[in-house]
Amino acid sequence: MKRQRGESAARIAFGAFDSLATLVAVLDADHRVVFANAALEDALGLPRRLVEGTLLVDWFQDGASLVHALDGLERNAYAALRYEAQLRRTQREPLPVHVIVTRAEAPHRAVVELVPLEAQVRKEREERLVDQAAANKELVRNLAHEIKNPLGGIRGAAQLLDLELSTPALRDYTQVIVHEADRLQGLVDRLLAPHRSPQVVGDVNIHEVCERVRTLVLAEYPAGLSIQRDYDTSIPEFRGDREQLIQAVLNVVQNAAQALAERRARGDALIVLRTRVARQVTLGSHRHRLALELHVIDNGPGIPHSIKDRVFLPLVSAREGGSGLGLTLAQTFVQQHQGLIECESAPGRTVFKIVIPLP
Structure with a gap:
């Protein structure tokens, strides 16, 4: 009963970690798991009740690095430590992870965050795509500013020139200018379209x-x-x-x-x-x-x-x-x-x- 009350208290205190996509374990002073989030539960292929209470070092191919990190944390040698390791899993291949060890706000607690290296690569790729989208928006604004106004002037001048010319062959050239200005205007309008039209949900x-x-x-x-x-x-x-x-x-x-x-x-x-x-x-x-x-x-x-x-x-x-x-x-x-x-x-x-x- 006492253990159940302790588990319930830990889940209340650290339940916010369940919303994270990374794998998180909260450890006590003896390096035992007092809380495992849902992502860690999924990765290990075990319900958290079987993970909580175990030594986290036992879930690694080489637990010495984790022991070294936790000992350094207790001595206040550093606030956080990062390294790479292999996480053991039930009936599955070990999972390569990036390990981040930090001190928890609760006394005598440490937080170990495990980021699967595949997920890390994916996150970096997604961040690049988001950054690209932001750069695209800035490019669109610059294009609209630098191209749109001069295009209007070019098209207007070509139309005025067309009225002054009497030779059909020369007027063909002004029509080319007007046509190409319209084509470029259409290109700019297409770039601006997603940012102009509100969503109809x-x-x-x-x-x-x-x-x-x-x-x-x-x-x-x-x-x-x-x-x-x-x-x-x-x-x-x-x-x-x-x-x-x-x-x-x-x-x-x-x-x-x-x-x-x-x-x-x-x-x-x-x-x-x-x-x-x-x-x-x-x-x-x-x-x-x-x-x-x-x-x-x-x-x-x-x-x-x-x-x-x-x-x-x-x-x-x-x-x-x-x-x-x-x-x-x-x-x-x-x-x-x-x-x-x-x-x-x-x-x-x-x-x-x-x-x-x-x-």
């Missing part, structure tokens, strides 16, 4: 979005392209801007269809739309119990290595004549739904994964 069924996109793309490419469905029909509706999401998915699927030009000519171009539910997903610094994953998979040549890390930047395109805005706008629309688009590509298989939190 309602209930969204992701499969209705996919079906609308599938119909549009097959109408544009009626020959040589097959778009297969692989849907998890149990995915619930969620709140979002349906038109924004249609545009985001359409941009990704159109990008895939354009990359399949050679396979379309041979008649074996394939795009797969696959939906799944992911559990315990971390996007940025937030952990979500459930998330929608929409995979857009194609059997094209893959993204050139030279632009693979920059595909979501504006004006970056592997296609001759491409504006390089489709994926930029898609990423912006998905991020406005607290989600993210990731990409993995190799010759013969490219996957764009759209992840959006579910309620």
Whole structure:
């Protein structure tokens, strides 16, 4: 009974750690686990009641580093220590983790945070994508400021000049200037579109979005392209801007269809739309119990290595004549739904994964 009261008190005191995506253990002066959060429970494959009360060092391939870190913490040799280790797991391969040992606010307590190295890499990649989006917004503002006003002047001057010219051949040149100014104005307007239009939020069924996109793309490419469905029909509706999401998915699927030009000519171009539910997903610094994953998979040549890390930047395109805005706008629309688009590509298989939190 006394132990149960102690466990209950620890869960009340440290229950906030359950909302973290990283693995957390709170230790007593004897290095025994007094609290294990839900993420650590999942990683070890054991209920926390079997973890709490054990020596944390026993869960490591080499516990000597943890003992050294905890001893140093008790001697006030440092406030925190970081190192890498291998976490033992029940009937699974050891998990490589980044270990952070710090002193807890409660007396004679230490907090050990374990960040799976794979999760660390993913977090860094997501942070880069978020930073890219922020840089994109700044680029858009600069483009709008530096291009829009001069374009208006160029177009107006060309129109005035056109009225003064009597030679049809010379007037053709002014029409070219007006046409190209209008084209650049359209490019700037497309860049600004996501930041101008407010979201129209309602209930969204992701499969209705996919079906609308599938119909549009097959109408544009009626020959040589097959778009297969692989849907998890149990995915619930969620709140979002349906038109924004249609545009985001359409941009990704159109990008895939354009990359399949050679396979379309041979008649074996394939795009797969696959939906799944992911559990315990971390996007940025937030952990979500459930998330929608929409995979857009194609059997094209893959993204050139030279632009693979920059595909979501504006004006970056592997296609001759491409504006390089489709994926930029898609990423912006998905991020406005607290989600993210990731990409993995190799010759013969490219996957764009759209992840959006579910309620």
